[in-house]
Structure formats: structure tokens, C-alpha cells
Amino acid sequence: MVTIKDIAQRAGVAKSTVSRYLNGGSVSQKTRAKLDEIVKETGYTPNTFAQSLKAKHTKMIGMIIPRLDSYSANEVLASIDASLRDQQYQLLITNANQSIEREIENIYTLAKQKVAGIILMATIITEAHRKAIAEVDIPVLLLGQVGEGLHTISHQEYEAGFTMGSYAKNLGHKKYLYLSVFKEDVAVGQLRAQGVLDALKEGADRTVEVIETSFSFQEAYEQALVILPSTQATFIICATDNIAMAVLKAAHTLDMSIPQQFSLAGFGGYATTSIVTPSITTVKYPYKELGKVAVEQILELVSGKPMKEHIALPNRLEIRESTVPF
Amino acid sequence: MVTIKDIAQRAGVAKSTVSRYLNGGSVSQKTRAKLDEIVKETGYTPNTFAQSLKAKHTKMIGMIIPRLDSYSANEVLASIDASLRDQQYQLLITNANQSIEREIENIYTLAKQKVAGIILMATIITEAHRKAIAEVDIPVLLLGQVGEGLHTISHQEYEAGFTMGSYAKNLGHKKYLYLSVFKEDVAVGQLRAQGVLDALKEGADRTVEVIETSFSFQEAYEQALVILPSTQATFIICATDNIAMAVLKAAHTLDMSIPQQFSLAGFGGYATTSIVTPSITTVKYPYKELGKVAVEQILELVSGKPMKEHIALPNRLEIRESTVPF
DNA sequence: CTCTTTATTGGAACCGGTTCTATTTATGTA
């Protein structure tokens, strides 16, 4: 392997000169030309580790995702990857596999890799998260969830819920079922739910039942099989498209027809919701945009500039076949 | 930041002793106990970069995936991530975004990160691939595709095709349509296709039409909209489940019913194929197993042990609602 | 044609570890 020393020897200069040449310091035309040639000839590239030993950090951004098979995470990831590339940064992805411990652990692991910044897609923010973030002394950007006092980019969850609730209300339905997720998840379990409920609140002849289910397709499916036969609801709103898909499948299994027996809607804008029959009404989130903004912001943070503590992106209702007037 | 020097000073020993302590060299009970305490107290962890400077490689395995939104890639990824963790290795994921150039580029990038080994999910193996693999001097394991002279773990593609073909033949259909992908893809475009065709070959009253389409859902969908109205086929086999889903959607759009008008089958065992209606007959690939074996093998290679050049995993036909006898 | 000022350059120290060698200390054996 060719090192800076080899280059220096070949060129007959000190290695500090080569280092300056590589990093844009003052070097004469003559030596620059000579080095240009030698570097090209030898195909020399500096050893990243030697560089990072002294440098405070690398040209890498670490990203922690909750699971590898999440549609939304992958959409965001793809966008972040592309944007980061434009800025000559490398993306280092680690998987927390739905475990809070692994999330924390990965923060430290990435810090050890001396990434310049960390983008964290968490589901909940615990004290341990805050402690880790404070300790690593690397900018951390939260994605999707809001963390008091931490830099955050998220979706307008409350508004999404409210939009969906209002849409449903205007269709004239009286009995609603909202399939939510655990409350510890602030973005989905609280804000999104609250938006829906607030929109549907007024009016005495309207009832909204809320049942808690899981992000997992399989679990939601099994629960739906139990709930559907007895529900009075003519409009079912699910906290995620994944849950909506599970309800759809359960309906098929039970031989119930949508939207004849009940309307169905979800959140997320997952690609599959437009493929199934009937296609499912959903709120489409701008994942690509989220990724783009996230990269802009983390790089700002990395370069020491301040950012607004919290940025929330708007979303859009997408009406499809699964919802009809009462 | 606390360094090995600090630890050494506190303990009143040389840093070489601390290094030995950390790496399991010979250290007396007394010093070991003292160091145990000091390390715990200070929360010291060695600087990875300093370690990697001398070490030939790190405890990281790099993985290059073709796209971030591929179901199969994610399944494999999840499994590899878990297995690698068990072995105290870190997984570094990079996305080639369907570009051959980026695949090559990522091989070099990962090499610069001094990963111990690289797992490459490529679609085709070019000369540039071989050149890069030879140059980086790091074990590279091919996943999914077979590369002459390179270490490979793949699926039994031909057998999968043959199984599906035989199954279809036994249902008594006469006219088949096989939606394939570009031939440069050896695993899917050649082997899988050949298996299907070979199974369906014999018999004079049987016809098989082959049309080439794309891995992309959208493109396959648009093509299906054109093909379906005029096809005579009563059994459509798609090279991937993704394509099968596209055909299903096109059928819905065109108001054609499956399996009444034609049977439909795919390959892959994607989760969504069991969710849609009708659920789609497919060949289920053991992604988890593939990941597990891949980790075993790459670690063998990393430790210098030889492996069989080519390992191919078996798969299994999964019969669902979308296919019926003629 | 000197004297400053500025642009280049070389050398040494350093980043935080690992590893080799020589030395000291402990242990076992005759």
C-alpha cells in the first residue's frame, strides 16, 4: 500500500508538503505539478484512519433506524442517502431492531466511528436517549419524533390527524373506530390520534371508539379479526397504513366488503395502499422531502450553525376507493 | 477524552501494559484488578481509529445493496445484521442505487473504511467488478448472483423455476405467459427463466410466450396494462413477486378477475403476496437463512479459511389462491 | 543591490493505539 511517505520520497519533498498539497495549503506550481503526476500514477488515496486519528470527525453521517423493513424508514433513507452523496458524505446505517437499548448502544457505536453527525429515527425519547446524546458530543437530529430541547424534524402529525378526521366527518358517518398505537409514541400514539379525535369531537350523534393495536402487521391482523365482526363503525381510521392493510386483509378473510360495509383509511402513503383493492385512502407524507431537509439540517449542525429546534413538514390527504359517504 | 495514556498513568503502569490488558495478553492479577476498576470508573473505550491504523482491518463488514426499497434485500439485511451482531461485528450498509458504477465505487469506499469483508448483492458481474474485487484485497462474498471464480451464495434459481413450471404444467394449462427480466441478470433473467421453460417445454399442445419487463413495479404495471387485454394465456408466471403484484393491479384496473380469467404466480415470497386478494402463489426464498449463511461464510473468509466457491440454498413452492387448474 | 515581506518548505512532535525487545520479577526444580 502506497503511503504519504512514498509519495514524498518520490517527489523529493517532505511529507508535510504532500499533506499540504492534499489539503489545499500553500504549495508552489512546480511541486504541485510533480505531485499531481505522482499521485495519479500511483493511485494514492490517504488512509482514512490516519486522517481521522487527528481529525475530530469523518465525512460520515450515521443513521439509526428502528427496523429494516419499515416502508417509511426506507423511503427516508433513500432520500438521505442521495442528498448526502451530493455533499460528498458517506452514510452509515445501523439498525436498532425496535429495541431502545440498541438505539442507545448505536449512538455510542456511531460516536466511536467518529461520524460527523447522527440522524436518529426513534419511536420514543427516554432519559437514556438524552444522556447518550449529551455524552457523545456529536450533533444528533431526531427524525419523526419530537424531543423537547433536541433538534427535530417531523411531520405535522396533529394536522394530519385533523385533516383525516374532518374528511371523515364531512362524509357524514356517525360511528367511528380509531385503531391507534401505544401512547408512548408521541408522534403517532398521541399527536396523530389527538388530531383525529379533535376533528370528530363536536356533535352529539357521533361516537368514536378508540382501540390500541400494534405497528406489527401480524398482530394488527389478528386483532382485527376479533374486532371487525362486532363493530358498529361505518368508518375505520387506522394509525398507520400498515394497520389499515391488516384490517383490509382481515375484512377479506371475514368476507366483509370495503367500502360497502365500512370505509377504511390510514396514514403514511405507503406504496402498497394504492395497489390493493380497494385502494386505501391515506394521508401522504413527504418522505423524500423529509430526507432532504434532514440532510440540510444535520450538515448545518455539523458545521456549527444553529437550526430551528423543530421543523414539521406538511402532508396531504389522498382520497381513494376505500372511503365513501355514509 | 480519556486515552490509554491516562489509564496507564492512573494505574502507574506503561501503556503497553494497558494495551495487553485490553487485548488479553499476559497481565498479573493485581494490575488486572486495578485496571478493571480504573476502566470502569473512567468509562474508557479505545479509539477505533488508532486501533485500525495499525490493524489491517476493523470489526466491520460492509454490505452493498442494489436498492433500499427492495423487499428481498431488506429481509437478507435484517438477518445479516442480527448474525453479525452475535459475532461482535458491525454492519456498514451502502446503497448502490441500481447503478453499476456506484457498486464499484462502494467496493473501494468500503475498502478504504478497512472493513474486514464485503458482502455484495449485485445484479450483474462485470469486468469492472472483478477488477475492483481483485484490487481491494479484502474478501468479497457475492449474494444472489453467481460469479465465475468468485465466492457466491445464491438461491437455487433454476430449481425454483423448474418447480413452478412443473406445478403449472400439472394444473393442465395450455397457454403460458412468462414475464421475465433482462438477460444480463443471470440469476433471474437466465436461470430462473430457464427452469420455467424447461419444465414447460415438452408437449406439443403447450405454448409459452416470454415477454421481458422490468423489476420496477410501475414499469411492469404499465406494460401489463398493454399485454393483458390481448393475451391468450391462462397462466401467467412472473419473474418476481413485485411483477406479479403489478399484474394483479393491472388486472384490477382492467376489471379482469384472477384466477377466473388467468392464474398468476411469482417468485420471492414477499410478504405482500399473502395480503392481497387473491393471495398469490409464489416460490418462497429463505432470506433469513441466506443472511445467516452469508455471515458464516464471510467470517470464514475473513479469518482466512477457504469456503466452497458456490453455495445455493433451496426454496419452496407456496400455493395460494391465485392459481387453479385449467 | 541590499533589506523586508511573503510564499514555500522541511523537520519534529503529535494523534492513540499496537507490538517487539529487553529487562525485571516470580516460580519451580535440583
Add this chain to the structure above:
DNA sequence: TACATAAATAGAACCGGTTCCAATAAAGAG
């Protein structure tokens, strides 16, 4: 008790870069 052998340790060199400082060379001013 003396001697051989094994275990533990210190010190120095090294990995491949960056950075600081002093020295030299080139350029501009008087």
C-alpha cells in the same frame, strides 16, 4: 541456596497521516 524457566512489565518504535514552527527561497520595495 543457586539456577533455569516462565510470567509480567517498561520502553521504544511504529502505523500514516496533520500541524506547528523555524528555516529557506522568492518577490517586492527603496
